[in-house]
Amino acid sequence: MSLDEIKIGGMGASRRRVEDNRFIRGKGNYIDDIVLPGMLHMEILRSPFAHARIKSIDTSKAWGIPGVRLVMTGEMMASRNLAWMPTLSYDTQAVLATDKVRFQGQEVACVIADDAYIAKDGCEAIVVEYEPLPVIVNPLQAMAPGAPLIRDDKENQHDNVVFDWEVGDKSGTERAFAQADVVSKLDLHYPRSHPSPMETCGSIADFDRATSKLTVYMTSQAPHIIRAAVAMVAELPEHMIRIVSPDLGGGFGNKVPVYPGYVASILASILLERPVKWIEDKTGNLISTGFARDVYLRGEMALRKDGKILGIRMHTDSDHGAFFSDAQPSKFKIGLMHSAFACYDIPVAHLTARGVYTNKAPGGVAYRCSFRVTEAMFFQERMVQAAADDLDMDQAEFRRINFVGDDDFPHRTAFGFLTDSGQYGKCLDVGLEAIGYKDFLKQKEEAKKRGRLLGIGISTMTEPLGAGNSREYDILGIKMFDSAELRVHMTGKAILRTGAKSQGQGHETTWAQIVAHELGIPADDITVEEGDTDTAPFGMGTYASRSTPVAGAAIAMVSRKIRAKARKLAAHLLEVSEEDVEWELGRFYVRSSPDRGVTIQECAMAAYTNMPDGMEPGLENNAYYDPPNLTWPFACYIATVEVDPQTGVWDVLNVVAVDDCGVRINPMIVEGQIMGGLTEAYAMASMQFITFDEEGNCIGSNYMDYLLPTAWETPGFELHEVVTPCPHHPIGAKGIGECATVGGPAAFVNAVMDALKGTGVRNIDMPLLSDRVYEALTKRRDVSGMPPMRTDDV
Amino acid sequence: MTSLNEEVFPEQASDIPVRTVTITVNGEKRSANVEPRLLLAHLLRQGFKMTGTHTGCDTTNCGACTVLFDGKPIKSCTMLAVQADGHDVMTIEGLASASELHPIQEGFKDEHGLQCGFCTPGMMLTAKALLDVNPNPTEDEIRWALSGNLCRCTGYQNIVKSVLWAAVKLRGQAAN
Incomplete structure (x- = not known):
């Protein structure tokens, strides 16, 4: 009799999380919890100026403080050819500044001391003389004639343009616009934001002179990429580098890149031959590490009167800060816009994109987002609502008219992507039903008569999750695939290792469920390990919702390899030929005699004690999975709001999310991911942004200025699902972690804009702070969020 | 922080002032010689090796470092260790008994009230302080009580459910 898959913690079980057993006891092992014998502590001195020439650095007082072991400056790094490092986008980034500082918070010097307090004393004792230079905080300033050149360190860089790129069919798009009844236009800014995991970045570098081995414990979502980068930058042999990524206190993309602090701690450990710990403070994290978004859009949509979209034209200007260090596939200059x-x-679309340098922090990470797909979907859904309004059409109906039909998959998009599956209309219907769409529209009309402003916002989107396929996706030339290695022990217990790295997604729980599904080994009998490059198979890490689509697929594939070998062992044990053996969950049996069977555990035992002649002993294997396509989850997010016309304050009334991420491995965890994502969507729509004043001072350098929603502000969420299995993924799953963050913001903003419909206001840039909404309402004009921050933004 | 690394760094500058503090931590009296500027969070983590208290923001905003100070939740990243002299401190390590989990811990696991786990200890101790004085809180009361603790992963909804789960179990225990 087949096993009950839910009982063994297989696919579809809301299995309680294995990792929680340590986290709820305070026994997690985060970077700052690791203490090595003889460990020293490093602190970083950062630039107070956004753009300045360094005239001198005097470190003598720092050296004089008892307990200070080493002071490092750019000059010292330069003497070892380490003042600059390559970025993930083929640019260079200063490790410690030599000539100039180019953003506020840039790393200028490091002090290594017996403890972190002394190291901070050391930083305060360093005297740096700066000569301030003109500052650029937005693309308009960057591209203005005569703008100061930010990257004068680079040969052949004569302006502040990072790239000028285009994709799509320009002339075809022009023809579509010539035939349009209506052209709908929208200009937007998606503000700069920061992933801001609760835990900051940090590292402990431990260079052992005796073995020449460098071990680096660090907060990395992609430890194997880091190992490759360290091998290249530090010119150390790759087998002598071990990167260990311990428990991560959140990542959200922030912990993908290589940061100067990591590099400095490594050099310090090599020089001092002692372990060196660097734990970033929150301000350092917010002002210097990978930001997200900061993209300006000019969009146009060619429309037929009946609501059919004929073509799209978009231009983006993206602000990349002082160094182009986006973590993104090298083929796509503006991510997946x-x-x-x-x-x-x-039918047709055309995108032009320009990236510029400014005096702001570098990083451009995909914050809970596949390579800028968040901006793409926000622009899409804002433009869709604006177009529906221009045509005076119902916004749900306008979407339905233009959706790709259920029978039209795979579908080639206007920009050449191949979407794999979906039931878009069904998702929308479930959402509209849940929110009570028709009733709400009536309520809204009634309320309007009494001077109350209600609004409803819809966001429907599909996004490409699970880079790569290796044909199109690489980082620094390394093809994007992932891996799994499964070792089944004699007694049928197992250990699974993958090239992914959980930051809260619960891989220790869900990965075991995939093995349980494929092999019938109870999930509780499977240990999952990730993050140690000496033991884990090579993989590209966890970000961009790629773990289930890629590593998850590798786990299914390696399990199937194990099952294939177990089948041979079963045939041997049952004394029949392999062709006569059938499989049911956890057990092989003889086709003609189903009572005669052996369990997967019995096969495992035989692999070590009773294998047939000529068979290699043991039961282990690995799999590298290069997906044929990305997975394309679909979602419909709907929010209703009430805007107070007296103050501009808006309250969320209801939020409904309908997600189709294919087959769900662990529904409890999927729902947790969706609720977390919705909260970040609400955050971006309502309060969370990093902006700058005209001198380049970062406004948002701590949690008093950079507002994250608390339990009090965060609305409740109502979740629904539609299941369209991914046709090319071995277990039919799709990515999910980022969907709500990607699709959610437009639902909130569209809702507020819907409430303001009829006032002549076309757009308010996020976040929709009450003063911005109030300004829009009272002055009946759009409100831009472009920095420098104006005083009335406060 | 002179006292903390004595085994590693025997040589210490003589002019750094040191104070002796005695704190009852999770029911056990602990003493340490500390620099007056040492933060309580660092004494707990590095001095007493209790790393369940996390430091997230350094500015009293995020609540990852929350401990119970004479039964009330405080942010230990902005309290000096010397201010805790003679007081009672409870950390996450003191929440479970030797053999079984506290209902709040069970609730967080059962309702998926955590993901990365970094905010969880502070979140659970704040929840304990609430349930100590209000054993039957409404959802709004829970949300308000937890509003000094930030979480980036969960969206709070399951945290609220976790606390409600614990409240039910604790009331059941009290009734028996």
């Missing part, structure tokens, strides 16, 4: 409109059947 051109994945916009993938759920709509649009």
Whole structure:
């Protein structure tokens, strides 16, 4: 009799999390919890100026403080050829500044001391003389004639443009616009934001002179990429580098890049031959590490009167800060901006994109987002609502007219992506039903008569999750695939290792469920390990919702390899030929005699004690999975709001989320991911942004200025699901972690804009602070969020 | 922080002032010689090797470092160790008994009230302080009580459910 898959913790079980057993006891092992014998502590001195020439650095007082072991400056790094490092986007980034500082918070010097307090004393004792230079905080300033050149360190860089890129069919798009009845236009800014995991970045570098081995414990979502980068930058042999990523207190993309602090701690450990710990403070994290978004859009949509979209034209200006260090596939200069409109059947589109340098922190990480797909979907859904309004059409109906039909998959988008599956109309219907769409529209009309402003916002989107396929996706030339290694022990217990790295997603729980599904080994009998490059198979790490689509697929594939070998062992034990053996969950049996069977555990025992002649002993294998396509989850997010016309304050009334991420491995964890994502969507729509004043001072350098929603502000969420299995993924799953963050913001903003419909206001840039909404309402004009921050933004 | 690394760094500058503090931590009296500027969070983590108290923001905003100070939740990243002299401190390590979990811990696991786990100890201790004085809180009361503790992963909804779960179990225990 087949096993009950839910009982063994297989696919579909809301299995309680294994990792919680340590976290709820305070026994997690985060970077700052690790203490090595003889460990020293490093602190970083950062620039107070956004743009300045360094005239001198005097470190003598710091050296004089008892307990200070080493002071490092750019000059010293330069003497070892380490003042600059390569970024993930083929640019260079200063490790410690030599000539100039180019953003506020840039790393200028490091002090290594017996404890962190002394190291901070050391930083305060360093005297740096700066000569301030003109500052650029937005793309308009960066591209203005005569703008100061930010990257004068680079040969052949004569302006502040990082790239000028285009994709799509320009002339075809022009023809579509010539035939349009209506052209709808929208200009937007998606503000700079920061992933801001609760735990900051940090590292402990431990160079052992006796073995020449460098071990680096560090907060990395992609430890194997780091190992490759360290091998290249530090010119150390790769087998002598071990990167260990311990428990991570959140990542959200922030812990993908290589940061100067990591590099400095490594050099310090090599020089001092002692372990060196660097734990970033929150301000350092917010002002210097990977930001997200900061993209300006000019969009145009060619429309037929009946609501059909004929073509899309978009231009983006993206602000990359002082160094181009986006973590993104090298083929796509502005991430996956051109994945916009993938759920709509649009014949033709054209995108031009320009990236610029400014005096702001570098990083451009995909904050809970596949390579800028968040901006793409926000622009898409804001433009869709604006177009529906321009045509005076119902916003749900406008979407339905333009959706790709259920029978039209795989569907080639206007920008050339191939979407794999979906039931878009069904998702929308479930959402509209849940929110009570028709009733709400009536309520809204009634309320309006009494001077109350209600609004409803819809966001429907599909996005490409699970880079790569290796044909199109690479980082620094390393193809994007992932891996799993499964070792089944004699007694049928197992250990699984993957190239992914959990930061809270619960891999220790869900990965075992995939093995349980494939092999019938109870999930509780499977240990999952990740994050140690000496033991884990090579993989590209966890970000961009790629773990289930790629590593998860590798786990299914390696399990199937194990099952194939177990089948041979079963045939041997049952004394029949392999062709006569059938499989049911956890057990092989003889086709003609189903009572005669052996369990997977019995096969495992035989692999070590009773294998057939000529068979290699043991029961272990690995799999590298290069997906044929990305997975394309779909979602419909709907929010209703009430805006107070007296103050501009808006309250969320209801939020409904309908997610189709294919087959769900662990529904409890999937729902947790969706609720977390919705909260970040609400955060971006309502309060969370990093801006700058005209001198380049970062406004948002701590949690008093950078507002994250608490339990009090965060609305409740109502979740629904539609299941369309991914046709090319071995277990039919799709990515999910980022969907709500990607699709959610437009639902909130569209809701507020819907409440303001009829006032002539077309757009308010996020976050929709009450003063911005109030300004829009009272002055009946759009409100831009472009920095420098104006005083009335406070 | 002179006292903390004595085994590693026997040589210490003589002019750094040191104070002796005695704190009852999770029911056990602990003493340490500390620099007056040493933060309580660092004494707990590095001095007493209790790393369940996390430091997240350094500015009293995020609540990852929350401990119970004479039964009330405080942010230990902005309290000096010397201010805790003679007081009673409870950390996450003191929440479970030797053999079984506290209902709040069970609730967080059962309702998926955590993901990365970094905010969890502070979140659970704040919840304990609430349930100590209000054993039957409404959802709004829970949300308000937890509003000094930030979480980036969960969206709070399951945290609220976790606390409600614990409240039910604790009331059941009290009734028996």
